[in-house]
Amino acid sequence: MFPVVVVHGGAGHIPKERSELSTGGVSSAARAGYLVLQGGGSSMDAVVEAVTQLENNPSFNAGCGSVLNIRGEVEMDAIVMDGKTLGSGAVSAVRNVANPVQLARLVMDKTSHVCLTADGASKFARSMGVPEVPMDSLITQYSRMRWEKNLAPDANPVECQMGKMGTVGAVAVDGEGNVACATSTGGMLNKMEGRVGDTPCIGQSAEAASDLGLAYMKSRVGGLGGVVTVDPQGNWAARFSSLQMAWAAVQKDTLHRGLYAGEHFTQSIHEPH
Structure with a gap:
């Protein structure tokens, strides 16, 4: 078995001036995840590390690069799934957390639940010692610009969702053949407050x-x-x-x-x- 990590930065239209930032970011995230595997880490360790890297990179719609909801705020969704144990954990509409994917893993590891949302997710984060971060630290100039542009009365509904709307994610197989995946997103541009997308939803037959x-x-x-x-x-x-x-x-x-x-x-x- 040859360990592997595969990472994506989200599907959608990427403006030409941001393409190098995106390709460089996913390359760095993949390398970070692979280093975890080389050090004997599990596939779950690897995907969480890779997605953490993407959340910390303002070029992506996750973590500190998340798009803004209709109120100009950041609400994020994330999920992890472990092929070895069939365990999963997710958070939705979470605020003031730098790395939702890490919080999703804590939901999987430390609770008997699958998904925590909004205030419940925030309370759980505090109970786990996850530091709160100011919302301003998650808002980039680019995201705010997009938000303001999309509020304009003449904004094109199709163009509003172009640019940086995709979910980021990673999958990995470790040396023992175990599979894991993780995804994280800020959701849709100018979404309604409290909107939860399909990223943290589990259970399709x-x-x-x-x-x-x-x-x-x-x-x-x-x-x-x-x-x-x-x-x-x-x-x-x-x-x-x-x-x-x-x-x-x-x-x-x-x-x-x-x-x-x-x-x-x-x-x-x-x-x-």
Whole structure:
């Protein structure tokens, strides 16, 4: 097993003058995460370190570079998930915390809950000794400029969400083959106060995740496709938006197969074909 860390700085349109800052930032974050693995750290240690680096970099929509909500304030979401234990932790609409991803890990490690939000997340942070930081320390000149521009009566709704809207994240596999991921975001530009995006939300089934992905593909680019999906608990799905897709799965000595939407045949693998 060769350990690896993969990092992204968020999907969306990156202005040309900020492209080098973005590519340099993700490169530094990936190196930081990989150094953790080289030192014997876990994949969870690595992704938290990588995302912490991104949160500390004002070039990204996370931590100190977060976009502002409609009131000109910073509210952030973050999540961590551990493939080894299937544990997860998340925070949403959290304020005055420099590194929400670290707080999300504390939720996973120190509570019996999955997600804490807003004031509850802040109270938990204080109980864990996480220092509060002034909100001004999380607001960059660029974020404030974008906020003010998007408040203008003639602001273009599409252009308002371009520039720096993406969630940042990292995935890693350590030397023992364990997988972990972490994501963090300031959310959407000029979002409503208290808005929580999909970043800290956990719990889509294999079927629901497949259907959502296919629906998004169709609505965005008019494309048809198919997908087979499994989750760590052994749940699986074969979904497609095209007319046909030949698929098959075997579980508990049973063959499942189909060709058309809604078609599902089962057969014991010990029966004659």
